[in-house]
Amino acid sequence: MGVEDRTYHTLLARHDAMRLRQRLLSPGSAPDIGHGSRGGRPPAEETYDAAADQQIILRDLDLVAPLDELIDDLYRALFARHPSLRSIFPDAMAFQQAHLARAFWYLIENLHRPEEITGAFTRLGRDHRKLGVRPAQYTAFKDALREALRSRAGEYWSPGLEQAWMRMLQLGVTAMVRGAEAALHEPPCWRATVTSHQLCGPDLAVLRLLPHETFRYRAGQYTTLESARLPHTWRPYYLADGPGPDGELELHVRRSGPGGVSEMLVRHTAPGDEVRLGPPKGSLTLDAEPLGTLRLVVRDTGWAAMKALLQELDGDVRRSSAHRVRRRVQLFLGADSLSDLYDLGYPTGLEQRHSWLTVVPVPGGAPTGGRYDRLLHAVARSTPLTEGRTLIAGPPDMVRAVAAGLVHAGHPAERIVHDLLPSGPHVLPRSARGHGPAGGFTPPGQQVPA
Secondary structure (H helix, E strand, O other): OOHHHHHHHHHHHHHHHHHHHHHHHOOOOOOOOOOOHHHHOOOOOOOOOHHHHHHHHHHOHHHHOOHHHHHHHHHHHHHHHOHHHHHHOOOOOHHHHHHHHHHHHHHHHHOOOHHHHHHHHHHHHHHHHHHOOOHHHHHHHHHHHHHHHHHHHHHHOOHHHHHHHHHHHHHHHHHHHHHHHHOOOOOOOEEEEEEEEEEEEOOEEEEEEEEOOOOOOOOOOEEEEEEOOOOOOEEEEEEOOOOOOOOOEEEEEEOOOOOOHHHHHHHOOOOOOEEEEOOOEOOOOOOOOOOOEEEEEEEHHHHHHHHHHHHHHHHHHHOOOHHHHOOEEEEEEEEOOHHHOOOOHHHHHHHHHOOOEEEEEEEOOOOOOOOOHHHHHHHHHHOOOOOOEEEEEOOHHHHHHHHHHHHHOOOOHHHEEOOOOOOOOOOOOHHHOOOOOOOOOOOOOOOOOO
């Protein structure tokens, strides 16, 4: 073990001891991480000029961009200083680096809204417990970023630029640590055994899993999953049924390419295999659902989330939940062709039993225009868009296209719900143009499973 790595492990032990002492002496206190002014705690919102840091970072972004090269330098510095940390990352780093790039862009774009960052990164900190991330590792990450910034900026490096980045990162890290601390009552992840594996096509499988511990979630949420055959690699998938008495979970998985988690789950997984699950996440739930039309728009394995919501609605109706009996529900099933609409028996059977549900298959794209225009037009023509809510699930490009099209057609944006939250075309000041992500932007931990 090298000198840098011994230093890291000493720091790790010191942090653990400090956290234990804090929990014993003052259980409600916030964790102390990092170093610098005020013990490394983030500046209070009333004294931290986040908007000023945002301007500095954007103004000088050319000095450290493109972000993918900055991130390359960051991980190179991190693993050189602390080789033992390499073991908590996947062998192939491309997805991890893309995820970090999205996190950086989210911080940069929303730094003038620190409360939004705090909420998003608190959820991210809870989720990162499954990776075994600990507070001292955030300190090592900050030091690696500092080294990468200096390397990228070279002779143009300035203390002001570095401090702006460090304060921005500290804001996110502090929220992540607090999110992790608040989730100590639950496991970092849940082990589960595959009880059923059904192929619905050459690249589509429906899996049933039995968690070894109670896994609490809401209908419409999703989880991240790690296959034992591909450690340290997690991908998100919707849960296709609501919480049931047997505790089993259903996931729908589309193989998206060779060598990844989806291929492992579709082609190389069988009953008896073990997987791990991250904490449930997502916004596609039926909280305080208003009366009126509820539109469910789905494509491909996004159907899993809508199936769970329909099961919840069906259960409410059978229990005579009057405020939901009076609601009209429209389910729009998009696909390239009718043959691609798998598991069609459930929604059509439910439609035959209940007058409140209308199922609208929408095969094919528009003869001219975008791939999802026909699906968008079917939704837009169905009912007045000013009534009720629309929930969307499916591939990210479909979610973006349909959500943007509905807003353009007059649908109130606040009544459109999905787990992918794009910001539209990436617009930055001239000095930073060209360094941002292509297309829309996804806050960390808010990916839509495909």
